[in-house]
Amino acid sequence: xxxxxxxxxxxxxxxxxxxxxxxxxxxxxxxxxxxxxxxxxxxxxxxxxxxxxxxxxxxxxxxxxxxxxxxxxxxxxxxxxxxxxxxxxxxxxxxxxxxxxxxxxxxxxxxxxxxxxxxxxxxxxxxxxxxxxxxxxxxxxxxxxxxxxxxxxxxxxxxxxxxxxxxxxxxxxxxxxxxxxxxxxxxxxxxxxxxxxxxxxxxxxxxxxxxxxxxxxxxxxxxxxxxxxxxxxxxxxxxxxxxxxxxxxxxxxxxxxxxxxxxxxxxxxxxxxxxxxxxxxxxxxxxxxxxxxxxxxxxxxxxxxxxxxxxxxxxxxxxxxx
Amino acid sequence: xxxxxxxxxxxxxxxxxxxxxxxxxxxxxxxxxxxxxxxxxxxxxxxxxxxxxxxxxxxxxxxxxxxxxxxxxxxxxxxxxxxxxxxxxxxxxxxxxxxxxxxxxxxxxxxxxxxxxxxxxxxxxxxxxxxxxxxxxxxxxxxxxxxxxxxxxxxxxxxxxxxxxxxxxxxxxxxxxxxxxxxxxxxxxxxxxxxxxxxxxxxxxxxxxxxxxxxxxxxxxxxxxxxxxxxxxxxxxxxxxxxxxxxxxxxxxxxxxxxxxxxxxxxxxxxxxxxxxxxxxxxxxxx
Numbered sequence: 001x002x003x004x005x006x007x008x009x010x011x012x013x014x015x016x017x018x019x020x021x022x023x024x025x026x027x028x029x030x031x032x033x034x035x036x037x038x039x040x041x042x043x044x045x046x047x048x049x050x051x052x053x054x055x056x057x058x059x060x061x062x063x064x065x066x067x068x069x070x071x072x073x074x075x076x077x078x079x080x081x082x083x084x085x086x087x088x089x090x091x092x093x094x095x096x097x098x099x100x101x102x103x104x105x106x107x108x109x110x111x112x113x114x115x116x117x118x119x120x121x122x123x124x125x126x127x128x129x130x131x132x133x134x135x136x137x138x139x140x141x142x143x144x145x146x147x148x149x150x151x152x153x154x155x156x157x158x159x160x161x162x163x164x165x166x167x168x169x170x171x172x173x174x175x176x177x178x179x180x181x182x183x184x185x186x187x188x189x190x191x192x193x194x195x196x197x198x199x200x201x202x203x204x205x206x207x208x209x210x211x212x213x214x215x216x217x218x219x220x221x222x223x224x225x226x227x228x229x230x231x232x233x234x235x236x237x238x239x240x241x242x243x244x245x246x247x248x249x250x251x252x253x254x255x256x257x258x259x260x261x262x263x264x265x266x267x268x269x270x271x272x273x274x275x276x277x278x279x280x281x282x283x284x285x286x287x288x289x290x291x292x293x294x295x296x297x298x299x300x301x302x303x304x305x306x307x308x309x310x311x312x313x314x315x316x317x318x319x320x321x322x
Numbered sequence: 323x324x325x326x327x328x329x330x331x332x333x334x335x336x337x338x339x340x341x342x343x344x345x346x347x348x349x350x351x352x353x354x355x356x357x358x359x360x361x362x363x364x365x366x367x368x369x370x371x372x373x374x375x376x377x378x379x380x381x382x383x384x385x386x387x388x389x390x391x392x393x394x395x396x397x398x399x400x401x402x403x404x405x406x407x408x409x410x411x412x413x414x415x416x417x418x419x420x421x422x423x424x425x426x427x428x429x430x431x432x433x434x435x436x437x438x439x440x441x442x443x444x445x446x447x448x449x450x451x452x453x454x455x456x457x458x459x460x461x462x463x464x465x466x467x468x469x470x471x472x473x474x475x476x477x478x479x480x481x482x483x484x485x486x487x488x489x490x491x492x493x494x495x496x497x498x499x500x501x502x503x504x505x506x507x508x509x510x511x512x513x514x515x516x517x518x519x520x521x522x523x524x525x526x527x528x529x530x531x532x533x534x535x536x537x538x539x540x541x542x543x544x545x546x547x548x549x550x551x552x553x554x555x556x557x558x559x560x561x562x563x564x565x566x567x568x569x570x571x572x573x574x575x576x577x578x579x580x581x582x583x584x585x586x587x588x589x590x591x592x593x594x595x596x597x598x599x600x601x602x603x604x605x606x607x608x609x
Contacts, residue, residue: 117597289430292433
């Protein structure tokens with residue numbers, strides 16, 4: 001089996017410099033959004049999905065594990081945050097923590113179960129587990145079934161940041177996204193990240209070198225799931241609701257699509273992919289079910305002709321690491 | 323007691339669909355090393371094909387039972403030749419992603435033209451009515467579905483495990499290069515195998531058309547349950563897929579009688595329990 005990404009460039013000072021420049025450009029562009037005419041809620045939503053896709057990419061792009069149920073972490077964190085904010089009336093920062101904690105616990109359990117099988121079996125197990133949760137949330141009283149949890153109070157973060165103000169909310173979400181992104185970047189470039197890449201390239205060899213690969217994969221799964229939960233908790237403030245669509249498996253498929261379009265195993269790919277897919281849904285909403293057909297076609301085209309994704313192709317062309 | 327037998331029968335019928343679908347997945351996985359995510363969409367196409375044949379061509383159920391799997395199977399073979407073929411040697415995750423894309427396209431197209439609501443398909447005249455078995459009333463069509471699926475499953479098992487053609491197929495799974503050296507056209511065999519697996523899915527679709535309504539998303543949620551069935555059974559043996567399929571259908575039916583709240587989730591819960599005890603699945607080899 002060939003690896004998912006063909007040419008991982010060594011971490012050189014030049015590669016680090018390129019990545020830092022790209023990060024600064026991205027941060028400046030995103031920070032200037034409120035001063036342009038772009039609709040901030042669109043960008044906020046895209047940022048939440050971008051963080052989710054980055055977290056997902058940590059698992060597949062660097063660990064070679066295709067989770068087909070990643071929406072369950074976002075959905076679970078969303079429900080728990082929403083419940084904490086609305087019913088327990090916790091302040092926003094604690095609400096986010098509750099969501100992250102819920103995703104952490106869930107990823108411990110689901111990771112323990114799913115890491116036992118590899119490859120496509122792993123994908124099928126994550127998919128089945130997310131469907132199990134979907135049915136539980138459909139029936140559990142605290143999620144309000146089909147209605148979802150609505151009308152979530154936004155409150156003041158740390159007692160001072162008024163989240164009902166769109167600009168304040170935007171910068172809070174952006175700060176959350178950038179923090180999550182930098183953490184993922186740090187994980188990828190740590191010794192742990194290097195071991196993860198070696199497992200992706202050749203697991204038997206990593207085992208023969210003495211690495212307990214199952215433990216590395218499990219840790220990657222938990223980190224990825226918890227960060228996905230962070231994305232879900234942020235999304236509650238943007239959408240002001242938590243609903244079943246966030247746990248349904250078609251959402252997991254969308255996350256896979258975002259990462260594939262942007263570039264599996266690239267650092268910036270999932271961000272671009274998330275913006276492309278969210279923009280597409282926004283502007284093509286009038287086409288009804290044809291959106292599904294278009295998404296399916298993108299899947300097919302990406303897999304057949306364009307496996308590196310947008311960022312992957314650019315990085316490959318310039319022989320840069322992005 | 324009546325209700326218990328009724329749920330057992332429903333379980334057996336769902337088990338027939340699980341068995342036919344997971345059998346097709348196993349056959350395809352054996353030769354192509356691809357988890358066919360489009361399987362649910364192809365099952366749905368089988369049901370729609372029966373509907374079209376009846377309403378557009380006036381072709382009855384019995385011919386649909388033969389023609390729909392062939393037509394959908396040919397569609398599958400075209401997919402294999404034009405797309406899946408190019409993934410040989412790549413990580414099998416790409417096969418999953420490609421077939422997922424195909425499933426989205428097929429389901430999206432059908433949803434556009436037929437909405438999300440169901441279309442009725444009448445039970446054929448010869449299979450109307452029911453039979454009083456003494457302890458329960460058996461609608462004939464439902465009994466027919468169970469028996470016919472069982473026969474098809476066993477025939478497929480016989481074809482693969484006991485005939486010369488099946489021997490070539492199994493040999494090609496182990497070592498395609500060597501089998502090619504014996505003058506057997508392995509790529510054509512792969513295409514035909516995909517056609518066979520797809521045909522089994524379409525056949526399940528035709529069988530389900532008179533029971534469940536014909537809907538564009540009828541396969542979408544079913545396929546996830548089938549994936550769980552596959553994880554529980556493992557895909558090591560053909561007989562394993564058949565037995566696991568039927569058994570899980572029955573367990574699901576029993577749950578619906580004793581504890582209806584858990585009927586949607588029981589298969590997934592079982593999957594978790596099996597994975598904790600025996601990670602390779604009940605009949606599976608190590609992946």
